[in-house]
Amino acid sequence: MLYPELFKQLESVRWDMDKDIPWDRFDAGRLSDEQAQTIKMNAITEWSALPATEMFLRDNKDDSDFSAFMSIWFFEEQKHSLVLMEYLKRFRPDLAPTEQELHEVRFEFEPAPALETLMLHFCGEIRLNHWYRRAAEWHTEPVIKHIYQTLSQDEARHGGAYLRYMKRAINKCGDEAKAAFAKVGVLMASARRTAQALHPTNLHVNKNLFPRDTIQSRLPNPEWLEHWLDTQIKFDAVWENKVVERILHNMSLLMDRSFQSVQELNRYRKELTASLGQRQPVPSAA
Template sequence: MLYPQLFTELEKARWNMADDIAWQDFDAALLTDEQALTVKMNAVTEWSALPATEMFLRDNRHDSDFSAFMSVWFYEEQKHALVLMEYLRRFRPDLLPTEEELHAVRFEFDPAPPLETLMLHFCGEVRLTQWYRRASEWHTEPVIKQIYKTISGDEARHGGAYLKYMKQAIERSGDEARQAFAKIGFLMASSGRSGKPMHPTNLHVNKALYPRDTVQSRLPDPDWLERWLDTQIEFGKEQEMRVIGGILRNLSSLFGQTFETPSDLNRYRKQLAAP
């Protein structure tokens, strides 16, 4: 089982919202209305860990080890929503999300293959690590800069935990797991082809609710994400290459291969699928 080890590792790295965030350093002159509104949108987005956890538990009934790990992941992800809301409660209470706005992102996800979902969320953690790192650089107010840097570190550790479950899956399922990981890895590393940021929160997950079946589509401002990335934190080609590079490096290590481009990964995927 991986859960006991991961619990211990993440417990050692855990931060305390009351003591480890320098709330006293807040400088109102360094927070714009535009910046504060993006904090609200990220708080609501982080709240979607709730339906994601419900999905994971439903689709992984066969795996008590991974399901137990969800107790740690869910706690830490909901704390991300909470610390962003606490920032707004203290300094911009007019922008604090309502319970209705939070509940809007809790909806049922269609069942999906567990291995593909695992890989999807691994890639999501790699991307969020870079998004939040960039957000910390964009902000000028010191407390929110620290908060984004802190939760970026959490997302990186979550990605590492998912990677251990991916390694375990390969040991148990062999090429079935490799095919699932290569398929989703290629999709998530091909953001240039899709023309949009590839992350679990902006993918369609419930056919019956289409087109309002992405987390982003249910936010108070459904169009905020691309604006945040393109014109606010300016998550450009250099930052995107860090995401793609992170996915390819980790899959290279996991598969014992060398993937320098998404095309390399796609060729490997086709080899796995060949008779």
């Protein structure tokens, strides 16, 4: 089992909201209304770890090891929402999310293949790590800069934990797991070719609720994410390339094969798909 080891590792570096956040360094003159509004949106977005955890537990009922790890992931992700809300309550209480605004992002996700979902969230952790690093650079107020740096480090560690479960899946399922990971990897590393930010909170997950079936669509300002990325933190091609490079690097480690571009990963995906197709038993005439 991976859970006991991951628990020890993450417990050893866990930060304390009272002791490790330098609340006394707050500088009101360096926090703009524009910046404070984005903190509120991120606080609500982080709250969506709640429905994501419900999805993970439902779709991984046969995997008690991974389900146990969710206790760590859920706790730390909800703490991200909590520390952002605490910041607003202390310094901009008028912008603190209401309970209804938080509850709005809790809705049911449709069942999905566990391997693809695992890879999707692994890529999501990589992307969020980079988004928060860029947010820490954009903000000018010292306390929130420290908070975003802290959150970005958590997201990197979560990605590392997901990677451990992906390696375990390849050992168990072989090419089936590799094909699932390569398929989602191609999608998540192709953000420059899409009109929307590729992150789990921005993807449609319940067709019965369409178009309000993404986390972002249920925020008080559904358009905030694109504006935050493009205009505010300026998550440009240079930063997007950093995300793609990390995805390709980790895919290379997982598959024991070097991928220098999304095109190379896509060719490998096609090879796996063809190989798996050939292994399928031929149906009998009956």
